[in-house]
Amino acid sequence: MxxxxxxxxxxxxxxxxxxxxxxxxxxxxxxxxxxxxxxxxxxxxSANEISTFEQLQQAFANGGTYTLTDNITVERGLILTSSTPALTIDGANHTIAPKVTGLNEQGIVNDGATKIDNLIINSGTLTLKNLNVYGGKGRAIYNRGTLVMEKVSIERASGTGYGAGLYNERISSKALLTDCNIRNNTTTSAGGGFFNDGMLIMERSAVVGNTNTSG
Missing domain, CATH: 1.10.287 (Helix Hairpins)
Known part of the structure; x- marks a missing residue:
């Protein structure tokens, strides 16, 4: 040229x-x-577009702003540390989920041999937009930092600990949910949909169809 x-x-x-x-x-x-x-x-x-699990994992390691161009099968838990720069993921209405081998009688995802305890663990600053988070053996999202979610759906996660869909664990943890849905998640402990120990703000969001069997 x-x-x-x-x-x-x-x-x-x-x-x-x-x-x-x-x-x-x-x-x-x-x-x-x-x-x-x-x-x-x-x-x-194109450098900020993600279509594979490896690219998504690298985004969690580096921070920055990214857009999904395809559904992603999660092979291992995605971890954002407190020392990693802020991360923003625009799902563009795509889904991240473990490998699904079927549903149990309650309609909860059976992720087979993967047995991913937490799909996403956040100890930093994480923003998720226009994303479907589907399944998770322990919980879908484990937040220990600052979490912002806009138009995010968390569905069909199962576990034995607090908050199958979302666990906002620490007193210092902050979670802001806008136009989100947390539904059809279950745990044998407390908080099928979510469990909050920190600051949780929900705007125009729904928590429906979640169960716990702890009594």
Whole structure:
């Protein structure tokens, strides 16, 4: 591309004065900039798109802002540490879930041999948007930091500990849920949908169909 612009410059500069050649060079430089800018933007956009578990795991390791372009099968728990920069995941209405081998009689996900205790463990600052979080052997989301969720659905997780769908564990933990659904999760302890030990704010969100068997 650059070689092509150089040839155009040489052609247009033939027989012109130095001032005209300078004007031609400025115009061609602007044209080259306009040509390369969309390519750079496209490269930047594709670098922040996620379509595999490995890419999603790397995002949790690095922090930043990303968009899912496909459903993701979670092979191991996704961990955001307190030292990792803030992470934002826009699910674009896709789903993250363990490998599903079936549902039990209560309709809860059986994730077979994977047995992932927690799909997501957050000790940092995590924002989830437009995402479906499906299943989880212990709980779907275990929050020990700052969690912001917008238009997120947490469904069909099961466990034996507090909060199958969401456990907001520490006194210092903060969770803000807007336009979210927590439904059809179950635990043998307390809080089938969620269990809160910290600060939890819910706006226009629903918690329905969750159960616990602890009595």
């Amino acid at each position: 650059i070689l092509l612009w150089a040839k155009i410059f040489n052609f247009l500069s033939k027989g012109t004065t130095p001032m005209k050649r300078k004007a031609v060079s400025i115009i061609l430089a602007l044209c080259l900039l306009l040509t390369l800018a969309p390519m750079a933007m496209a490269d930047e956009g």
